[in-house]
Amino acid sequence: MSLSPAQAQDADGTSIIRERCTVCHIDSGDADKPFSRISEQRKTPEGWMMTISRMQKLRGAVIPANEKRALVKYLADNQGLAPTETDGLRYVLEKEPNVLESFDPLIQETCVRCHSGARIALQRRTEDEWKWLVHFHMGQQPTAELHAGARDRDWFGIALNQVAPKLGQDYALDTKAWSQWQAAVKQPLNGTWAMSGFLPQRGNFNADVVVTKTDNDHYELTLNGQYEDGSKLSGSGKAVVYTGYEWRASVTLDGVKMRQVLAASADGKTLAGRMFERDADVMGGPVTAVKANAITKISPSYIRQGERKLITVSGSQLKGTVALGSGVKVIRVQSRDNNHLTVLAEASHSAAVGSRNVQVGKTSSKGALTVYDQLARVEITPVDSIARVGGAGGLIPKQKSWYRAVGYAAGQDGKPGTADDLRLGYMPASWSLKPFNEIAVHDEDIKYAGTIDSRGIFTPGDAGPNPARKMSTNNVGNLAVVGTVEDGQQTVSAETHLLVTVQKFVQALID
Secondary structure (H helix, E strand, O other): OOOOHHHHHHHHHHHHHHHHOOOOOOEOOOOOOOEOOHHHEEEOHHHHHHHHHHHHHHHOOOOOHHHHHHHHHHHHHHOOOOHHHHOOOHHHHOOOOOOOOOOOHHHHHHOOOOOOHHHHHOEEEOHHHHHHHHHHHHHHOOOHHHOOOOOOOOHHHHHHHHHHHHHHHHOEOOOHHHHHHHHOOOOOOOEEEEEEEEEOOOEEEEEEEEEEEEEOOEEEEEEEEEEOOOOEEEEEEEEEEEOOOEEEEEEEEOOEEEEEEEEEOOOOOEEEEEEEEOOEEEEEEEEEEEOOOEEEEEEOOEEEOOOEEEEEEEEEOOOOOEEOOOOEEEEEEEEEOOOEEEEEEEEOOOOOOEEEEEEEOOEEEEEEEEEEOOOOEEEEEOOEEEEEOEOOOOOOOOEOEEOEEEEEEOOOOOOOOOOOOEEEEEEOOEEEEEEOOHHHHHOOHHHHOEEEOOOOEEEEOEOOOOOOOHHHOOOOEEEEEEEEEEEOOEEEEEEEEEEEEOOOOOOOOOO
16 A cells, blocks of 8 residues: 555654653653644744754754755644644744734743743643743753843743743643644645745845756745846745645755745635745844735835836736736836836826825736825834844854835824824835934044944944954944935935944744
């Protein structure tokens, strides 16, 4: 009798656990939860990779590389998280930098002092297993209850008797979402996709992506497209899909090794997430790929009353007449193919301020283009950020940061800075730095901490002592990033905080 690929993988995963893991983990023979501790958890692919790596490093588990890959695949498929269980937490999987988290104060005060809340929330365990995790912390890091923020309270007692039961309730092992996802039909992801996205080094891009299935949940892909400045884009790579929707790809794009961490929609027609450099995960941006008729991006997403400008519409199967909404006229189509088109558009002087639906044939994107009268204010993203010194002959490279300017027009109340403001979208800006406070002025942080280029990419200073600084300190600093947008006769600036700090010495798949 031959086994299906899924059955063969299950058999391989089970046999690997029995051969490699049951020296420590009891094989109870229970059909639902056969392996002690292992069967009482669910995690993302990265979560299982971290667990297995820890077993190898700290417990001496001997697992060859090919078996490790198979084991991560098996565990993620059979003990993973449903798509709804990762909602709002994917930033930590996608290596999104400079995210400000907010969790329950009990969890924040007890656990998030050391690692992200998302690392906790992307696991599912029984209450007993959560309690075992508390005991593990005390055994592995016995100084945990002596850290600042812990030694002033009964950290262990709170963690064991309050936090673990709450985690067992909020992040339970058995959930309706997981059982429904296990029963759902998983869609193959091969075919031709239209991808659009942003990379800080090059800006917006569009690409046609051809995905070919090579094995069960394994794919090869090629990318061909162009950046917004007209230069060509090309690349190729391989992908593995875990848990029926977790897309993980290694891609070489224009000679640069990249990673894609994306999530597939339940119908298999959309992939969305982030693509970033393999060796510098800060340097990346959001990407969306679609198969079905859809509009994924409008660039720019704004037009001023009386203005004439080029607007690019990206998506899939964009056939038919282009309509940009009331008061906005398409003068001519500059270029087009099935997945992107550029038009010369003109907004009338009397066009009403507000958002418009963009339509190409029967495909529509709600509120995708905004007509405005004048730029009221600018916000710089991220609202707070860090960069890290590095290099200088050391093993840890510099960690850069990068910035974009978001424009807003005053809403109907005519007052900028209120909830009524109209978000216009990302706007071109010029960039500069200044000291964040008086201490930064005194320490001359602006001189040593780093530089920012015309694209809004900040490069920090070198690691190590600097003899030119007071007490030969290193090149850390406290800066403000200033973005200035010129729009017609207006010049509007805004700033955000940047802390340049020391290297990150502990690297983890999930921080």
